[in-house]
Amino acid sequence: MRVTQGMLNNNMLQNMSKSYQNMNKYQEQFSTGKKISRPSDDPVVAMKGIDYRSELTKVEQFERNIGEVYNWMDTSDVALDESTKALQRIRELTVQASSDSMGEQERQSIAKEVGQIRDHLKDLANTEVNGKYLFNGTNTTEPLVAEDGTLNNNFGDDVNIEISKGITVKANVDGENIFSDEFFDDLDTLKTQLESGASGDDLDGNLSVLDGHIEGVIDERADLGARMNRRDMVEDRLAVQKEITTKMLSDNEDAEMEEVITNLKTQESIHRAALSAGARIIQPTLMDFLR
Template identity: 60%
Template sequence: MRVTQSMLSNNFMRNLSGSYERMAKYQEQLYTGKKVSRPSDDPVVAMKGMNYRTELTEIKQYQRNLGEIHNWMSSSDDAMDKATKTLQRLRELATQASNDTYEGDQRANIAQEVEQLRDHLIDISNTKVNNKYIFNGTDTTNPRFNENGELIAGNANNDAVNIAVSDGIVLKANTNPSNMFTEELFDNIQSFADDLKAGKTGKDLDNYIKDIDGFINDVVDERANLGARMNRLDMVEDRLSSQEITATQIMSDNEDADIEKVIMNLKTQESIHRAALSTGARIIQPSLIDFLR
């Protein structure tokens, strides 16, 4: 086979162009820190990267959902704590008022505090957090009770507010308000205040102590249920944190370039390129055409 000067020149230019492309590739990896900058560089790596990125995006969304549930549950727990303390104070007042040594004007003063505590419980039942009423089921835009302790909607909304916290896992964010705040509760407290004003004593007030104990137990039971869900929420949060770390690491292993290796490859390619230029200058000799120019 005859090898001409033109063939040598064309082959040299083709190899030189390939050398430039390889150097450009390594330089781009060094600048971006990524193995590929476009899907055509490595379709498999690009496809895996899309899947890992989608998984990481889902995890971050679930973590934002966790923040919403944490806010809801913590606010509910705080409100129920205040409700329990209010009911405990009502029990103390009922115990005091049932003592026959108290006079009429003293019981009237107790009645005034009872009414204030009743209003406070109504306010707690209409707790609003982040512009949402947390004790009215899925109807978060409207309060549950009016100022007289009557249901505004007529029918109690106890529907669960469910929020996805992981793939296939949905947690209930709210509580069942009918287990704690009812018209019966507010009517009973108002009756207690009315009987105090009417001068009733002793055994006439003892029943209110039992009723209040029942209301306290209702709040405690619902709070215990909420606490169990909060514990599970913490476990889900820990698992999501672990999944985020794992997904980030896998995505990094798939996409991020090994900088030390890239620098070494770039230096090697530069040496090869300089050697190719030097060799090409000796192989490609000037021709008659070059002199005629």
């Protein structure tokens, strides 16, 4: 096959175009820090990147879910702690009122304090966060204790939140197990006895009742604590998973800058050599001689 000047020129132009493409590739990698700028650059890298990003999106959603669980659990734990302290205070007052040396006026004062603590416990039963009542299950728009002081008795289901793939945790505390009709009836009975001047022996009978309610709050708080521990373990695992996935995404897409700079410098040298060779390939024309 006869090689013509036109063939030489065409080959030179094709090689120059390819050289420009390579330089553009390395310059993009240098400016973006990424191996590819479009899926067509490397479909395998692009598909892996989609998978890693999808995994990160799931992890970040679970992290948001755990944040919601934190709101439920931590606020509920504080309310249960305050409830325990309130009941323990009522028990202390009952022990004081049971003393034979306690006068009627002093018992009246204790009755008033018991009434205030009872009202405080009703407020705790209606604990809310972000506009959601925490002790009424999924029925988060209604308070557990109505404005007239009676229980709503319209309990919702458990509030279950997915905090990892296939792992769902109960975020709420069953308010009906603590702040029941019996719970507030017993407090009202104690207050009435104190107001009516009941004897120490009659008041002593309330101590075992109060102990039962205190134990009930403690049991619910222990159950909540166990779920909080599991939440923390899942959160730690998600943090590790996020770190690993982020690293894999970086390894897949991020360019090695030292390698990119080396390739760019090498390509610049090749390009200059190609330009020099091209100048010698293009033969002089008649116009060059006429000049």
